[in-house]
Structures are given as structure tokens and as C-alpha cells.
Amino acid sequence: MIITESRVRTAGLEAAVRAPSPYNTQPWIFEVGPVGVDLFLDEDRVLAVVDTGGREARLACGAAILNFRLAVAAAGWASTVELLPDRTRPELLARLGIGQARCPKAEESRLAAAIPRRFSNRRPFTEAPVPAHARHAVTAAARAEGANLLLLDESGTLGTVASLVRRADTVQGEDPAFHRELAEWTSERGGGDGVPAFAGGPRSAGGLLPVRHHGPDSQPERPYERDPVIVALTTPSDGPLSQLRAGLALQRVLLTATDLGLSASFLSQPIEIAGIRAELHQLLGAHEHPQSLLRLGYGYPGSPTPRRPLTAVTRRIPL
Ligand SMILES: Cc1cc2nc3c(=O)[nH]c(=O)nc-3n(C[C@H](O)[C@H](O)[C@H](O)COP(=O)(O)O)c2cc1C
Structure with a gap:
């Protein structure tokens, strides 16, 4: 089966929004254009009290970038990431692209498989030591x-x-x-x-x-x-x-x-x-x-926290 670039991109975006963010604000907007995806900081979702300056929001967006990269790699494609590509637009955090088809590395596949299983576990952990x-x-x-x-x-x-x-x-x-x-x-x-x-x-x-x-x-x-x-x-x-x-x-x-x-x-x-x-x-x-x-x-099982649908966080640039 030939996996199209647009399906790989969608898989990357679905993984990206599973990233953690402060208070689950999801402070990102993905602008999908003909050559790639521009990731913008959603300034309306930066927490004014605990995150003055947007440091935590940028951490969240960085986490989303890694998820995108891993999901694209696990689907068998290379990706390109340019951080802060335009000095005059600090809200443009990254430009993400899909490269050539290639075999995923074992670690990329393992980490990509962990994306939907990861969640913030705020409950007490067992006393088992971390080896x-x-x-x-x-x-x-x-x-x-x-x-x-x-x-x-x-x-x-x-x-x-x-x-x-x-x-x-x-x-x-x-x-x-x-x-x-x-x-x-x-x-x-x-x-x-x-x-x-x-x-x-x-x-x-x-x-x-x-x-x-x-x-x-x-x-x-x-x-x-x-x-x-x-x-x-x-x-x-x-x-x-x-x-x-x-x-x-x-x-x-x-x-x-x-x-x-x-x-x-x-x-x-x-x-x-x-x-x-x-x-x-x-x-x-x-x-x-x-x-x-x-x-x-070592914690007890829990459930992932919901996310907004992809349609709420993506904008499409017409071809
Ligand atoms: C930069 C950053 C700081 C966070 N700080 C806290 C925190 O202090 N306490 C907390 O319970 N969760 C914190 N979180 C976790 C978020 O609340 C959590 O990622 C979000 O609710 C989504 O849930 P999930 O991680 O289970 O997917 C933080 C997340 C990020 C990215």
C-alpha cells in the first residue's frame, strides 16, 4: 500500500497534539501549506499567571514537534524541522516538512508507540525503586x-x-x-x-x-x-x-x-x-x-486526557 504524504502528515499532526501542555491548554496552531506545516504559538492560550512569557507553552510546542517527527519516522518517512525559521515572526515556532521514504529505526518505532500511552500520572506511585x-x-x-x-x-x-x-x-x-x-x-x-x-x-x-x-x-x-x-x-x-x-x-x-x-x-x-x-x-x-x-x-494505570479535534488546531493554506 502506498501511504500518501498527506496521510503521513495527518498521522504526524495527530501525534503532535498528544503532547503535554500546561493545564492542557494545547497552545499550538498548525498551518498546513503546500510544502509543509508551520507551527505557531497560540498566544491566546499562554497562561498569564503561571506562564508569563510563554516558556511552558514553547516547551509544549517543542514536545509536539518531537511527536510529529517520531510519528512520521514510524510511518517510514524522514522529516525536516526548522526551529524559529523567521526572526521577524517569533510566534512562528517551527517549519515541519516530510522528506524521503526511509526505514524507521527501532527506537523511533518504540517511542512513537509510546505516544498514545503516555499521560501525566499525578497519583501516588509504588515504592518500587527506579533501576x-x-x-x-x-x-x-x-x-x-x-x-x-x-x-x-x-x-x-x-x-x-x-x-x-x-x-x-x-x-x-x-x-x-x-x-x-x-x-x-x-x-x-x-x-x-x-x-x-x-x-x-x-x-x-x-x-x-x-x-x-x-x-x-x-x-x-x-x-x-x-x-x-x-x-x-x-x-x-x-x-x-x-x-x-x-x-x-x-x-x-x-x-x-x-x-x-x-x-x-x-x-x-x-x-x-x-x-x-x-x-x-x-x-x-x-x-x-x-x-x-x-x-x-512506577505508577498505577490511568487514562489519557482528551485533546481538541485536529480541525480546531489546524489552518489550511489554499494551494
Ligand atoms: C511545561 C509543562 C508544565 C506542566 N506543569 C504541570 C504541573 O506543575 N503540575 C501538573 O500536575 N501538571 C503539569 N503539566 C502537565 C499538564 O497538565 C498535562 O500535560 C496536560 O494536562 C495534558 O495531560 P497529559 O500530560 O496527561 O496528556 C505540565 C505540562 C507541561 C508541558
Whole structure:
């Protein structure tokens, strides 16, 4: 069977929108033209309170780019990606193209197969330790996309980072604007975006780290795992290009984890507050700009969060 370029492109776009995004905002628009797909930042979907400047939205779009690349590769085609192709249009994040037919690499097929299975697992994980080979694999995944993944229990910084997460969580918890924005994206929205109640975890009963609570306040508390594996994804510099690259690396880490049977959830609180992010940066090192903080472990099964239909996020340029 001959798979047409347009079917491959659709497969790439369907995979792209499965990328994670802050509060499931899906801050992307894909403009499909005769020679490729232009990916734009949807500025109306950048979170004004937790994501001033759009750093997290660019991470999400970077993750979408990796999904596109992997799905196209798994379908047996090469792809081209040009990040920030036009300096005069910073909202144009990437130009994506389909290249020649070619055999997929085994790793590309495995990671592409993990795209529909990956989800943010905010529930407590089991106490099973994450073995050395899995730690090595997620670290290598970040490196493959030009980022770094620091395992905080190995670097001796876990206690200090945990205190930054707790402080940032308290600062956000006391901010009415934070609560308004969270409520806007966690109530029943109905259009295939936002965080549905089923995707939230229970309130943490003590524990080292507060997982952001998305469910109703009446939910009971439960203890989380005693020795969480917390990793910091960092880039050697910062700015829109680094943030896009961090998004590709983030998604490669998440898909590698999924492929290994691991679950992950985000702890973005200290990265979302400029002053605390600066403290985290100082703690991790001059060349380690923190982009994402993740919790990894063996979780229980869960369900993927819905997305808006492809028609809501694509525009077609007439031939
Ligand atoms: C940059 C970024 C930051 C995020 N920060 C958090 C966070 O702090 N807490 C949280 O529970 N989820 C966080 N998420 C996860 C999103 O809420 C999640 O990706 C979205 O709801 C879609 O669900 P899925 O990941 O299960 O597909 C973040 C996602 C991204 C891309």
C-alpha cells in the first residue's frame, strides 16, 4: 500500500497534539501549506499567571514537534524541522516538512508507540525503586536532544529542591490570580482542553513534595511514595530556542519513561516563579537553566486526557 504524504502528515499532526501542555491548554496552531506545516504559538492560550512569557507553552510546542517527527519516522518517512525559521515572526515556532521514504529505526518505532500511552500520572506511585538502566535511559534521552537531566537524589540536591517546591507551592496557593487561572482550566470545559477531574491526584498527606492538586477540595488526602525520583531537565542557555529544544528533550524523556513502564508527573511550581527559579538555577549550576521538574516512578494505570479535534488546531493554506 502506498501511504500518501498527506496521510503521513495527518498521522504526524495527530501525534503532535498528544503532547503535554500546561493545564492542557494545547497552545499550538498548525498551518498546513503546500510544502509543509508551520507551527505557531497560540498566544491566546499562554497562561498569564503561571506562564508569563510563554516558556511552558514553547516547551509544549517543542514536545509536539518531537511527536510529529517520531510519528512520521514510524510511518517510514524522514522529516525536516526548522526551529524559529523567521526572526521577524517569533510566534512562528517551527517549519515541519516530510522528506524521503526511509526505514524507521527501532527506537523511533518504540517511542512513537509510546505516544498514545503516555499521560501525566499525578497519583501516588509504588515504592518500587527506579533501576539504574532506566535512570541511564532517561538521561540519555535528554542528551539526545541537547538537554541535560539531573537526578536530584544522586546529586544530593533533592532536599533543597523539595523545599523550593514547597515554598513555590505556598506562594501560588496564596495568590488569588493563581486560583482563578487554575479553576478556569480545571472546571468542566467540555471542548477537549483543560485538566479533567479524573486526571488529578489526591491531596498529598505530608510527604516530601506537593503534587499540584487539580480535583475538588473535598478529595481525601493520601500519602505519596516515600523516596520520589525527582529529575530536573536543564538546558545550557535559555531563551525561545532553548525552550523549544527543552520541549523536544522533555518529550523524549517522557516517552522513554513510558516505554520502560515508568510514570511521570510535573512539579513546575518553582520554575513558574521567577525568584525561586533563579534560586533553583543557582543551586543546579551556571550551565543548568532549569526548564522542567519531573517526578518519575512506577505508577498505577490511568487514562489519557482528551485533546481538541485536529480541525480546531489546524489552518489550511489554499494551494
Ligand atoms: C511545561 C509543562 C508544565 C506542566 N506543569 C504541570 C504541573 O506543575 N503540575 C501538573 O500536575 N501538571 C503539569 N503539566 C502537565 C499538564 O497538565 C498535562 O500535560 C496536560 O494536562 C495534558 O495531560 P497529559 O500530560 O496527561 O496528556 C505540565 C505540562 C507541561 C508541558
